[in-house]
Amino acid sequence: MKKKKELKISRRTVMKGALAAGAMMSVGSIPSKLFAGEYNIPDPLKPLPTTGGNMRWIDSGDMKGVFWKKLFPEYAASRGITIEYDGLPWKEINKIVPIAIRNGTVHDVFQLPLGMDPGVAVAEGWVQPWDDYIENIDEWLAAFPSGVYLPGVNQFNGKTYGTCLTANKRTGTCLLYSEKYMSEAGYDPQAGRMTYSEIRDAAKKITKNGNGQYYGWIIGGNQVNRWEDVVHTFGQVGGAHSGRGGFTNRHINFQNGKFQIASDQYMEAVELLLQLKSDGSAFPGVMSMNAPQARALMPQGAAGMIFQGPWCIGVWGRDAPDWKYGIASEPVPDGKEAQPLYIAEGGSNTFWLSANSTMGPFAGDLIRFMGTEQGQIYWAQTVGAADPAVNPDAVAKAGLTGPSAQALAMFAENILVGPNPIVRNKDVGIVAAKSRVPDPSLALVIQGLYTGQLKGVEAQLKDCNQRYEDALDKAVEEARADGANVTRDDWVFPNWDVYSNYGAEKYQEL
């Protein structure tokens, strides 16, 4: 019988193959088409270093993390590097990034802690400009909508230090609800914006129907910024026109440059939260859970409503695809018409490149790709409304449907661009660096009122408003003592029409 020829592979052959494969992986200029994956990553515009390396990246996660975890392995393979990604809640970013900057171990690409003035990061030398790493950066920047890249916001000394791939046209306090519970309570938020009374009544009915198994409303109450976000946005919807962003923008009415914390609209919003509690409609454990925990309980049927951001859409779509929910605009006080919400010019999710990073060529190559229309379409298809891609054409081409498309349409209808003092006077950045949110902050005051540790909504909000005024005055004074040319008048925009966008021509009129 003829002996069948055996396939013999020697150890040496295996090692040769492995070496060849390793060598291929380590070559930076391998055409990306070799790596068939979900994304068509183009070749770099100029040759990248072939030395490989590990790029560390940290941001606030959520749906960004979902996208990066799909893209990064493909990108890393196509460029012969590794990427270490940390997607963490803002609370952690606020702690980790300052410590890492302090001890020189910050990630190659990172987000600055919330409210930190980017001017400080540039002046302190923590970051380096992207200009050397993004090929044809002027042409690349020109493709973004106007107002995304601005001096004093993400550009300094004529260079681009911060890159934005996403728009900031969104709110974090939409009404997200269980379709089943809401319909059983006899309400349809899609029929029109709900009033405070309707929210209260719906919450009561859901709680009654739940009979101890589920409740009308839930919030991540130990994450204190949730209280402030709800009251701030609801106050704006009620007509307390004010800015968003860090301490030097948020809660300030740019018509008179004063804080709005003690306004009737803020008080009404706080009262609504207290009524939801006193009605027994609030989920019993709200004070011992953070926002992600509260969000996770919604598909489990624990509550009928939550005031949260569009980032829930992607998470619920992934974790509870069969759960039926709806998204609607924030409620409005009884008898009032909803007023616009405002964002400052600029994008969101600004990425900074560490001054110590040696991975700039790769980070720049990746950011450049993500700023192209194709990159933006990829982003929009995964992230959706959670962090809307900044390029509106890409968003339109991404073919979004369902709650994501609805949320984007809602934001487009409800949100306008408001004034931004730092665009008017870059020395406002020095004030931001000097400012300290007073203790207790508005977020904590609302939490204290909710738990009953503080009494008297009006008195507490008035005290809080005064603390904020004093804190801003003090920061302005300190900035002036350091040579900044700034006064509280920089926060007054007499030509602000609250029903239209505040663009470049308005700044010129001042």
Add this chain to the structure above:
Amino acid sequence: MHKKPLSKQIYDARWCYLFVLPCSILTGMFVIYPIGMSWYFSLLDWSGFTKEAKFIGLQNYYEAVNDEFFWDAFIRSFIFMFGTVPVKIVLGFIIAVFLNNQVLKLAPFFRTVIFMPVVTAIAIIGIVMTFVFSPFNGPANKFLMSTNLTSAPIDFLGNPDTVLPTVMGVYVWKWLGITMMYWLAALQTVPQDVYDAAKIDGAEGYRLWIHIILPIVLPFAIVIILVEAVGALNVFPLIETMTAGGPFFSSEVMEIYIFRTAFVTDSGTMPRLGYACAAGVFWGVAVLFITVLQGLWMRRTRRI
């Protein structure tokens, strides 16, 4: 007798100094230097990571002692200490007495069970306990409701009235094993002859413990109280993972206060490392003062 010059003494003991050197270097790097720097930083108006740091003398201390939240946290730390240490000492002693009994065959098993939380990572315990005490499907509330002890779930960690006692309870449970071990070590120093002699003299039951055993282990008790008291003032990881000091500061002890001011807050402004250092130095001196007082008490008790 002619005394050797100092240099000669040092030379003669050179091997001793050589062996002490590594420990001295490490102590200098990780204890002395940080303490010294925190004193220095406490005199600065400094965020901790900008180049700009302004010398402001004792202004941070002045601000701290005039801050009601500082004093609230300060007092809360001592409430925590006084609420947990006596419970741990008494419970630990009772358990140790039972487990020290040679007749109890399952003593090693119970010892292991009680000691197990001690070797579990505190952050893990903190996180797990937030689920245990959750008002929604948390086992603690399920038990209370199933036994009709309560008609509605209790928000143990979200209610300002229950949050601190709950965290204190978890702390006692977590560290009870180590207190028990201290007591077991103390009890095992009591010679068997003493028990035998006491029995011959007719001392049994509580009389044996109150009049014979307790006086013998009393010096140990002082040391155990001292160690436990200092331990109860260092509870940062447990509280940070369980409540982060909330709701509305109700469980904010000094370490959480220092941490909150040293880092960027949820509200998003620059941290204040200089101020946090001032609060930390003040707190450190207070703890040192208490430790010295306890030391003096210990010395006095030994004389008695």
